[in-house]
Amino acid sequence: MSKPKIGFYWCASCGGCEEAVVDLAEEILNVVEAVDLVFWPVALDFKRSDVEAMADGEMAACFINGAVRMSEQEEMAHLLRRKAQAVIAFGSCSHTGGIPGLANLYEREAILRKVYDESPSTINPEGTRPQVQTSVPEGTLTLPGFDKSVRTLDQTVDVDFYLPGCPPPVKLIAGAVTALLEGKLPPKGSVLAPNIAMCNECPRKESKPDQLLITEFKRPHQIMIDPDKCLLEQGLLCMGPDTRSGCEAACIGGNMPCTGCLGPTDGIRDYGGKAVSAFASMTAGDEDEQIQAAMDSIVDPVGTFYRYSMPASLLHRRISGNGEGEPQS
Amino acid sequence: MSDQHLSNNPPGFEPKIVGFFCTWCTYTAADLAGISRMDYAPNVRIIRLMCSGRLDPQFVLSAFREGADGILIGGCHPGDCHYQEGNYKALRRHHLLTRLLRTMGIEPERLRLEWISASEGDRVRDVINDMTADLRRLGPLRLEPVPKPDVPAPVEDAACPNVALNVAAGEKL
Numbered sequence: 001m002s003k004p005k006i007g008f009y010w011c012a013s014c015g016g017c018e019e020a021v022v023d024l025a026e027e028i029l030n031v032v033e034a035v036d037l038v039f040w041p042v043a044l045d046f047k048r049s050d051v052e053a054m055a056d057g058e059m060a061a062c063f064i065n066g067a068v069r070m071s072e073q074e075e076m077a078h079l080l081r082r083k084a085q086a087v088i089a090f091g092s093c094s095h096t097g098g099i100p101g102l103a104n105l106y107e108r109e110a111i112l113r114k115v116y117d118e119s120p121s122t123i124n125p126e127g128t129r130p131q132v133q134t135s136v137p138e139g140t141l142t143l144p145g146f147d148k149s150v151r152t153l154d155q156t157v158d159v160d161f162y163l164p165g166c167p168p169p170v171k172l173i174a175g176a177v178t179a180l181l182e183g184k185l186p187p188k189g190s191v192l193a194p195n196i197a198m199c200n201e202c203p204r205k206e207s208k209p210d211q212l213l214i215t216e217f218k219r220p221h222q223i224m225i226d227p228d229k230c231l232l233e234q235g236l237l238c239m240g241p242d243t244r245s246g247c248e249a250a251c252i253g254g255n256m257p258c259t260g261c262l263g264p265t266d267g268i269r270d271y272g273g274k275a276v277s278a279f280a281s282m283t284a285g286d287e288d289e290q291i292q293a294a295m296d297s298i299v300d301p302v303g304t305f306y307r308y309s310m311p312a313s314l315l316h317r318r319i320s321g322n323g324e325g326e327p328q329s
Numbered sequence: 330m331s332d333q334h335l336s337n338n339p340p341g342f343e344p345k346i347v348g349f350f351c352t353w354c355t356y357t358a359a360d361l362a363g364i365s366r367m368d369y370a371p372n373v374r375i376i377r378l379m380c381s382g383r384l385d386p387q388f389v390l391s392a393f394r395e396g397a398d399g400i401l402i403g404g405c406h407p408g409d410c411h412y413q414e415g416n417y418k419a420l421r422r423h424h425l426l427t428r429l430l431r432t433m434g435i436e437p438e439r440l441r442l443e444w445i446s447a448s449e450g451d452r453v454r455d456v457i458n459d460m461t462a463d464l465r466r467l468g469p470l471r472l473e474p475v476p477k478p479d480v481p482a483p484v485e486d487a488a489c490p491n492v493a494l495n496v497a498a499g500e501k502l
Binding site: 078105148149151154155156157158159268269270272273274276277279280281283285286288291292295298300301302305313314315316317318319320 | 385386387389390391393394407414417418420421422424425426428429432433434435470471472473474475476477478479
């Protein structure tokens, strides 16, 4: 009997998730021994036609990282969904939208304008824009289309499991692969990480005071960070209380606050909304001015609270003007 | 309010407001406005909370997602909270949530916090009328629908991802 076939694919992502697979180090040899890697464009020379040639459901599992914005990514997601028995959203971008998801703050046209006209390094006097179809003497050239918003993987295709993180911690990947091979998987739709807040595994847990009264939120470059004290107590926006554990507090170990890449625990519907609740509760002051001053020190609320989860948020995206970036008249 | 703005609204647009009112003050005030037979804009749907401090920002975001054009939070005046300090919690959340929403392109007028005591039925009327007028001017909150996955036609054996079926007997990781 043949070994189970596994595929990896990337959509709108940085490649860090692929790196995390390589970070399995010698453990990857055990994986390769147990499975057949049949598709992994970043590392192995397989083509889309190889996937198309597979029977439906031929792959036991496909790990897809990255958010979905381009028509090509959408097509590949659908294709891989058909060919794989289990689809696993791998990493923050496919789980909740990730950093590319922050593009949902801007209209499609505004992004194209910035990139092809306005950015300081662009020289484009003819205003050339990429076209989905271009006719040349030799025939028609095509490029993938650029969708109006960024989607998570589960807003594109049916997803069986989620492996969160930016990138997913090696321990979680190894655990997921083992569970897959042994068939000891939790119910469909589960996030393959502990369902408890990151603070729970934080080595500085004991130094977190019972009550926090923050008058000014700090950014890491503004203070000398005490390596032993709770980062919240030092006024840093550490997303630990709002974030799923599973990373063994890796960023805290590097003396940096948690940015929330593992996403929310199961009980949270909207990561940013819950973060607002948590940080407002830690803010000192009963008077408008005092509260205002504290809140002013949160420089980038949306980039802080929805850093990895804008497309998965309840609001997903606001449509302004005609929805194509033209300002409202 | 300019006619220009009004003309941009879809025909027949009536703003929908969700009111989260604390049971001790603002909800009682709304009751008073009712039994006093005050006329006010019928645009608000009121949800009674035990305290404005119970308001989870996720409630606000859910209401926006479900079609609200504005949210009105009503609580007791500072110092009058039945639970001592619930309204201060609401105040801090309101400050932070308004900032967050603004950076997401949602106007601060769409999330309003008002202290209205049980005896201020007329203030309920005035605030709701005022907010309704504001929202008529701003127009509908247009959110992009959350995309739904296109679940492909079920393929045999693909519905249940029981991967273990494919592992050769005796083969170990």
